[in-house]
Amino acid sequence: MKNSVKLFLAMLAVTFYVSACKPKDETIQKNVSEAIKAVQGVTAEVKEGVVTLSGTVAIADAKTSAETAAKAVEGVKSVTNNITVEASPATAAPATVVTNNPVVNAADEVLSKSVKDAIKDFPSVKAAVKDGVVSLTGELAVTKWKLLKMSLDALKPKKVDASGLTVK
Amino acid sequence: MALSEKYKELIGAAQAAQVTNLNVAETDGVLHVSGNAPTGAVKDQLWDIYNKIDPNFLAGDLVLDITSANAAEGCKVKVVTESSNLNIRKGPGTDQPIVGKAAHGEIITLINKSNEQWWLVKTNDGEEGYCYSQYLSAD
Secondary structure, eight states: OHHHHHHHHHHHHHHHHHHHHHHOOHHHHHHHHHHHHTTTTTTEEEEEEEEEEEEESSSHHHHHHHHHHHHSTTTTTTTEEEOOEEEHHHHSSSOOOOOOOOOOOHHHHHHHHHHHHHHOOTEEEEEEEETTEEEEEEEEOHHHHHHHHHHHHHHHSSEEEEEEEEEE | OOOHHHHHHHHHHHHHHEEEEEEEETTTTEEEEEEESSSHHHHHHHHHHHHSGGGGSOOEEEEEEEEEEOOOSSSSSEOOOEEOOOEEESSSSSOOOOOEEETTTOEEEEEESSSSSSEEEEEETEEEEEEEEGEOOOO
């Protein structure tokens, strides 16, 4: 056979070989979609190995992750990233505002009466109230102490001093 | 460490759970955290975190005053005493005479919350009076 024909056939073979090796768009599309599945709100379109990403995400990191994931897929030539970063109403909701206002504690007279009501069910506990501080003595089971502490905290004491209390 | 740092997890959880009117203030070595939780479950969750940071609440450096908002007037509430009946009193105070009893687990109607500790209720038998709110749950 003539050399030029051999060469031509070789080139043809190489072309076929190369095109057979290169993943088809369909495969790339499938793999890219799988890769970006974790990033919500993003879709991919593949044409001749070029991936175009679209959609909306809440944070910039998500946009970058999608691109990185798509680039890592075999056969991808390049990635055009058209994803927009826009906080959705849910994520843009302001975190609960925390105020730092001074606390008004209950006056001793009122506090004493309400503390008396609170400990009524716990006869093993004694309480003294002075200057907003509720001092407890005696002993109490853990589960009961939790209930009592919850009731006492709701009375706006300055402090609940349980140092004299034995919690079993 | 500053108390708000010590109880950071608790404050963060309260914010994440959408506790309203959340106020955090420190005075004389005691941190005061107050607010309204959307449900009793959120209130319980915050108390669990408190227990985690200060086992058995013995440090005495936090006053956690969280009310659970969803007991609305006219709604049903459940008696959540440990096992005993709950006294229904003529007025809001343990010095007030007992006019009836609600059984452990009984569902009764909340008429109004005259104050945080004492709620005016009515049982199916028509007994009306005040119960200590610690033992009433709306969830």
